[in-house]
Amino acid sequence: MKLTKQLTQLAEDSQKASRVLAELLSKKKRKLLNEVAHHLKRSASQVIKANQKDLESAKQMKLTDAMIDRLKLDSKRIEQMAKAVSEVAKLDDPIGKVLKSWRRPNGLRIQKVTVPLGVILIIYESRPNVTSECASLCLKSGNAVLLRGGKEAFHSNQAIVRVYQNVLRRYGIPKASVSLIPTLDRRAIDELLKLEHLINLVIPRGGEALIRRVARHARMPVIKHYHGICHVYIDRDADLKMALKIAFNAKCQRVGVCNAMETLLVHKDVASKFLPPYGQMLRDAGCEIRGDQTTQKWLPGIKKATEEDWRTEYLDKILSIRVVRDIDEAIRHIQTYGSAHTDSIVTRNPKTARKFVSKVDSSSVMVNASTRFSDGNEYGFGAEIGISTDKVHARGPMGLEGLVSYKYVVHGTGQIRT
Amino acid sequence: MKLTKQLTQLAEDSQKASRVLAELLSKKKRKLLNEVAHHLKRSASQVIKANQKDLESAKQMKLTDAMIDRLKLDSKRIEQMAKAVSEVAKLDDPIGKVLKSWRRPNGLRIQKVTVPLGVILIIYESRPNVTSECASLCLKSGNAVLLRGGKEAFHSNQAIVRVYQNVLRRYGIPKASVSLIPTLDRRAIDELLKLEHLINLVIPRGGEALIRRVARHARMPVIKHYHGICHVYIDRDADLKMALKIAFNAKCQRVGVCNAMETLLVHKDVASKFLPPYGQMLRDAGCEIRGDQTTQKWLPGIKKATEEDWRTEYLDKILSIRVVRDIDEAIRHIQTYGSAHTDSIVTRNPKTARKFVSKVDSSSVMVNASTRFSDGNEYGFGAEIGISTDKVHARGPMGLEGLVSYKYVVHGTGQIRT
Numbered sequence: 001m002k003l004t005k006q007l008t009q010l011a012e013d014s015q016k017a018s019r020v021l022a023e024l025l026s027k028k029k030r031k032l033l034n035e036v037a038h039h040l041k042r043s044a045s046q047v048i049k050a051n052q053k054d055l056e057s058a059k060q061m062k063l064t065d066a067m068i069d070r071l072k073l074d075s076k077r078i079e080q081m082a083k084a085v086s087e088v089a090k091l092d093d094p095i096g097k098v099l100k101s102w103r104r105p106n107g108l109r110i111q112k113v114t115v116p117l118g119v120i121l122i123i124y125e126s127r128p129n130v131t132s133e134c135a136s137l138c139l140k141s142g143n144a145v146l147l148r149g150g151k152e153a154f155h156s157n158q159a160i161v162r163v164y165q166n167v168l169r170r171y172g173i174p175k176a177s178v179s180l181i182p183t184l185d186r187r188a189i190d191e192l193l194k195l196e197h198l199i200n201l202v203i204p205r206g207g208e209a210l211i212r213r214v215a216r217h218a219r220m221p222v223i224k225h226y227h228g229i230c231h232v233y234i235d236r237d238a239d240l241k242m243a244l245k246i247a248f249n250a251k252c253q254r255v256g257v258c259n260a261m262e263t264l265l266v267h268k269d270v271a272s273k274f275l276p277p278y279g280q281m282l283r284d285a286g287c288e289i290r291g292d293q294t295t296q297k298w299l300p301g302i303k304k305a306t307e308e309d310w311r312t313e314y315l316d317k318i319l320s321i322r323v324v325r326d327i328d329e330a331i332r333h334i335q336t337y338g339s340a341h342t343d344s345i346v347t348r349n350p351k352t353a354r355k356f357v358s359k360v361d362s363s364s365v366m367v368n369a370s371t372r373f374s375d376g377n378e379y380g381f382g383a384e385i386g387i388s389t390d391k392v393h394a395r396g397p398m399g400l401e402g403l404v405s406y407k408y409v410v411h412g413t414g415q416i417r418t
Numbered sequence: 419m420k421l422t423k424q425l426t427q428l429a430e431d432s433q434k435a436s437r438v439l440a441e442l443l444s445k446k447k448r449k450l451l452n453e454v455a456h457h458l459k460r461s462a463s464q465v466i467k468a469n470q471k472d473l474e475s476a477k478q479m480k481l482t483d484a485m486i487d488r489l490k491l492d493s494k495r496i497e498q499m500a501k502a503v504s505e506v507a508k509l510d511d512p513i514g515k516v517l518k519s520w521r522r523p524n525g526l527r528i529q530k531v532t533v534p535l536g537v538i539l540i541i542y543e544s545r546p547n548v549t550s551e552c553a554s555l556c557l558k559s560g561n562a563v564l565l566r567g568g569k570e571a572f573h574s575n576q577a578i579v580r581v582y583q584n585v586l587r588r589y590g591i592p593k594a595s596v597s598l599i600p601t602l603d604r605r606a607i608d609e610l611l612k613l614e615h616l617i618n619l620v621i622p623r624g625g626e627a628l629i630r631r632v633a634r635h636a637r638m639p640v641i642k643h644y645h646g647i648c649h650v651y652i653d654r655d656a657d658l659k660m661a662l663k664i665a666f667n668a669k670c671q672r673v674g675v676c677n678a679m680e681t682l683l684v685h686k687d688v689a690s691k692f693l694p695p696y697g698q699m700l701r702d703a704g705c706e707i708r709g710d711q712t713t714q715k716w717l718p719g720i721k722k723a724t725e726e727d728w729r730t731e732y733l734d735k736i737l738s739i740r741v742v743r744d745i746d747e748a749i750r751h752i753q754t755y756g757s758a759h760t761d762s763i764v765t766r767n768p769k770t771a772r773k774f775v776s777k778v779d780s781s782s783v784m785v786n787a788s789t790r791f792s793d794g795n796e797y798g799f800g801a802e803i804g805i806s807t808d809k810v811h812a813r814g815p816m817g818l819e820g821l822v823s824y825k826y827v828v829h830g831t832g833q834i835r836t
């Protein structure tokens with residue numbers, strides 16, 4: 001009961017703050033964010049001190065080295081964090097844009113104008129720089145944000161939010177514009193997800209279990225992606241040198257990310273030429289291969305890929321490979337096992353490319369490029385608040401445009417309906 | 419268990435059909451819809467016969483006369499239904515539009531292209547013409563549709579869907595493109611709302627209880643509006659003749675619809691001049707008035723408006739009136755009690771109008787026009803699949819544009835990420 005009341009109060013304060021943010025002028029938002037960047041650097045020692053506390057608990061919690069590395073803040077990382085905020089400051093203001101404007105026969109003038117969403121709840125894990133990324137993007141788009149970071153980064157997140165709130169206060173803007181959920185009680189998330197009248201959107205970023213839990217319990221809209229089972233299909237008409245380069249990059253450039261390839265599909269006519277050198281490249285990179293029967297023929301000694309493999313996002317140095325009869329079998333495989341994130345074809349045949357682009361219903365569909373490019377920065381959005389494999393509201397990498405709604409503004413001269 | 423299996427099979431068939439629909443050419447969709455219109459007229463007698471069955475049960479179910487009237491189909495209404503389908507046929511194809519196209523410094527060409535959502539579930543009540551409206555809009559936008567109409571219109575809906583399916587079959591398109599949920603079992607809705615991997619969007623249209631139930635249980639996105647508590651604010655600087663006309667139209671032109679006014683706000687400086695003639699107009703129209711103390715002073719004999727009145731969507735010949743100190747109090751009232759549907763100001767002062775437009779966060783905000791205009795047809799969308807007071811995906815009256823998503827199509831020449 002006490003928790004419910006505390007969180008409702010917090011969200012009410014966010015809603016009030018969001019009304020102030022909605023009316024901020026572009027210039028003021030830019031100045032404010034530049035000042036945040038400046039103060040993040042100036043407050044580096046306090047932030048690092050708070051981070052130390054988290055690092056000490058991390059050792060007691062027996063986090064892996066990789067996790068501790070992601071958690072760690074030093075002056076260089078804080079410098080980067082501040083730089084990212086300045087970059088957001090420079091972006092075009094997404095609010096107040098007239099998307100369309102038209103006049104009706106009765107003289108009514110109708111405008112479709114972008115407005116902020118209102119209050120956004122972001123639930124995420126570990127990396128404390130996500131705190132600053134999300135706060136800066138929400139402020140830029142005139143939204144209040146409720147941040148629920150991982151418990152392992154609690155003190156770091158507090159210190160970062162404090163920097164934002166201090167600047168907000170100096171600008172006479174409610175500090176509830178950027179709030180960290182003040183409790184680590186796990187029930188807090190369930191309580192927040194009931195506040196559909198106060199929170200306009202939830203973005204869960206993290207493991208699949210967390211995201212599924214949020215999607216199931218949230219009464220407000222959720223933007224999410226469960227996972228990325230990305231494919232590259234090497235067509236019969238592929239430039240095989242290009243294919244080797246793309247397939248290697250898609251798998252190995254960075255394995256722990258959602259736009260890395262998990263399954264490679266190879267046309268049967270090029271399997272004999274493509275697979276042996278590709279297998280060698282992966283072995284040299286320390287990447288395990290699992291394949292169907294035909295792949296096993298060309299890459300002796302590899303493990304057999306099971307039905308389970310086709311459905312798995314390894315996020316690791318493992319790749320499953322399947323040899324397919326034709327592009328239709330490749331498309332069917334993607335439809336059956338894919339996650340509608342990013343899929344790429346390598347081919348020199350424009351007709352085949354068109355078929356792939358038209359039939360593969362993923363948020364990003366690529367021709368002759370590595371899946372690793374599906375990313376807000378790589379697309380030129382300047383920033384990314386998340387990625388969506390849903391089809392409603394935002395799809396694919398989601399920049400500032402994903403954080404806005406619109407309203408219809410209608411100007412009349414006394415029109416009534418007859 | 420049997421129900422789950424049956425509905426999952428149905429939704430799987432819809433998903434398969436949606437893949438065929440996604441690739442249909444504009445010309446074919448137009449031809450197909452024109453043929454549906456033609457066959458609706460040709461099959462009028464069968465549809466009317468099915469409707470008779472529903473009308474007979476309606477009498478046994480003791481439906482009100484108004485409900486029976488909404489249910490009833492005759493040849494004129496079927497003619498209108500067919501005409502509406504031809505109108506949808508004529509609209510621009512919303513699919514395959516390149517919303518944006520740009521090139522990155524590394525040479526990648528990125529296009530943001532509209533695609534259908536996939537499978538849409540629409541849950542609605544009584545009027546059988548909604549069946550045809552929704553089916554035609556979904557086909558036009560390349561989406562498969564699952565229709566769950568009210569039990570009182572079951573036979574009529576079956577007959578209408580049969581006309582669609584017959585035409586689809588003749589065009590070699592899966593009939594699962596347009597499906598009626600074949601059971602009236604109430605648990606069917608709960609089962610369908612779990613199928614997030616098969617259904618991309620749910621649109622509940624009907625009473626608030628139904629919509630709340632759908633929003634709570636759906637695991638996929640929901641587009642909805644609970645109710646419309648629309649306001650008109652008569653400013654100090656209003657043209658009072660215009661104000662009388664607009665406030666009368668907003669309340670009385672049609673009372674049972676979501677964009678009708680429920681509460682009128684009047685600036686204290688014009689209350690004495692505005693309220694007496696307005697009260698007379700409403701009394702002449704048989705409309706009950708409830709007011710705050712000041713309103714009671716100017717309209718003696720009316721009931722006192724309670725807190726409950728400010729929160730009520732009457733959908734009836736009842737209006738609540740409040741006299742406010744200034745525009746800020748009017749805006750606060752709307753923020754507190756409104757439903758973010760449609761709110762209008764009557765004023766000759768452009769500065770006041772700007773303030774209202776900026777601070778009132780409703781899906782439609784109007785200046786000097788009746789709230790009754792917030793409607794897909796009045797906005798020139800050619801059709802309306804529903805209305806949304808949410809801020810995510812679609813807001814306000816929702817035409818074909820609300821039924822599409824997009825994907826990123828990326829063309830490269832062998833780019834990899836470094």
